[in-house]
Amino acid sequence: MNLPKIDLASLPGLDSAVGLFGSATQSGANYDDTVVVIMVYVHDVIQPGFLG
Amino acid sequence: MRLHPDISALRSDPALQRRAQSPLLKAVKNWRADPIAAPILRAFELYANGAAIDECGELAHLLTDHLAAMKFVEKWQDLFLEALSQEPLGQIPNRHNYAAGLATMQLFSAQGATLSLLAYEALDNAREPQSALFVDREIHEVVLAGEARGHHHRICKTGGPQAEIESSDQCWRVGAKIALRPRDETRQFVEINGMMLVLQLARSPQHPLESREYSLTDGSLIHQASGDKRASQDFIALDVLGALGRQDAIPAMEQMALNAAREANLRWEAVRQLLSLNAAKGMALLNRLIANNADPLSQPAQSLRQSLTAANSRLKQLAQEAGSCRT
Numbered sequence: 001m002n003l004p005k006i007d008l009a010s011l012p013g014l015d016s017a018v019g020l021f022g023s024a025t026q027s028g029a030n031y032d033d034t035v036v037v038i039m040v041y042v043h044d045v046i047q048p049g050f051l052g
Numbered sequence: 053m054r055l056h057p058d059i060s061a062l063r064s065d066p067a068l069q070r071r072a073q074s075p076l077l078k079a080v081k082n083w084r085a086d087p088i089a090a091p092i093l094r095a096f097e098l099y100a101n102g103a104a105i106d107e108c109g110e111l112a113h114l115l116t117d118h119l120a121a122m123k124f125v126e127k128w129q130d131l132f133l134e135a136l137s138q139e140p141l142g143q144i145p146n147r148h149n150y151a152a153g154l155a156t157m158q159l160f161s162a163q164g165a166t167l168s169l170l171a172y173e174a175l176d177n178a179r180e181p182q183s184a185l186f187v188d189r190e191i192h193e194v195v196l197a198g199e200a201r202g203h204h205h206r207i208c209k210t211g212g213p214q215a216e217i218e219s220s221d222q223c224w225r226v227g228a229k230i231a232l233r234p235r236d237e238t239r240q241f242v243e244i245n246g247m248m249l250v251l252q253l254a255r256s257p258q259h260p261l262e263s264r265e266y267s268l269t270d271g272s273l274i275h276q277a278s279g280d281k282r283a284s285q286d287f288i289a290l291d292v293l294g295a296l297g298r299q300d301a302i303p304a305m306e307q308m309a310l311n312a313a314r315e316a317n318l319r320w321e322a323v324r325q326l327l328s329l330n331a332a333k334g335m336a337l338l339n340r341l342i343a344n345n346a347d348p349l350s351q352p353a354q355s356l357r358q359s360l361t362a363a364n365s366r367l368k369q370l371a372q373e374a375g376s377c378r379t
Contacts, residue, residue: 003370004366006334007328008324018278021280021285023277024276
């Protein structure tokens with residue numbers, strides 16, 4: 001079936017669109033402590049299950 | 053890059069790795085069974101399961117009595133320093149992070165709750181913040197060491213993109229307690245004298261509402277960001293699948309778009325990506341959304357279908373074929 005292609009960029013977002021998680025910056029704030037996300041780096045010295 | 057021979061040896065030898073980690077794992081076990089920590093851990097688990105702080109006796113006590121909190125933290129330090137002195141290349145199995153003057157160590161974590169130790173360092177270029185971020189997270193803190201100057205902000209009233217914010221200058225010293233309600237209270241440390249150590253209990257709901265950043269000069273809304281990490285991850289996944297042209301993702305997109313329990317913006321992104329991947333299925337999805345008047349996506353779907361069918365007769369035909377088209 002020959003379907004028309006809709007360009008993604010032509011499709012609007014919602015009026016209530018928000019940025020992705022963590023994209024708020026607090027201009028001028030000295031410590032970035034409002035949203036705390038700790039990325040887990042899995043080094044090759046850590047066996048699976050060793051992280052709490 | 054030069055690696056210390058001990059680290060190189062560790063990298064290639066799983067037995068050595070296990071040995072390095074062994075005293076730290078033992079420390080975790082001892083910590084969880086410790087007479088000081090165990091009742092607090094039990095109270096923390098209650099809190100993580102939704103109990104109010106006042107219902108979690110040991111935990112509430114910890115956050116109101118800085119001497120008790122200090123004793124608790126010292127116990128943790130003793131156990132892990134002892135383990136590290138045996139195996140200095142072992143990894144502390146608690147999640148931890150260091151960034152721009154702030155070190156974080158999660159002592160306990162369960163569901164959306166964490167009990168963490170935060171160490172703030174003085175910064176050379178400390179500035180007065182121009183905006184403040186309000187997040188969907190309940191916070192209880194007690195200062196264990198050091199002192200800081202900063203501000204407490206509370207949203208008194210919000211109306212559209214404007215908020216009335218009540219700010220007060222604060223000086224936090226040893227023993228100071230900070231309690232912040234989710235969404236409308238926040239605090240900012242501006243100037244730290246030397247170093248400040250804070251014990252922080254925090255809890256976020258399963259699907260946190262968006263974080264809002266307001267200007268402190270005029271109360272205008274500067275930015276909104278999703279407060280739901282999982283929703284943002286799914287949002288990015290939708291974009292990647294769409295960019296890769298993955299037709300096999302269509303059923304999952306459809307399911308996400310129709311799942312009223314998910315964030316509206318995430319569901320709408322599924323609609324956009326699906327329309328772009330397959331116009332026929334996308335138009336059918338719009339029809340289904342429109343049919344449910346109670347769905348917050350019903351109206352946006354109606355507007356989108358209107359504009360798409362007005363601009364393209366083939367799309368109008370597809371919408372009609374999919375049924376229930378009233379345009």
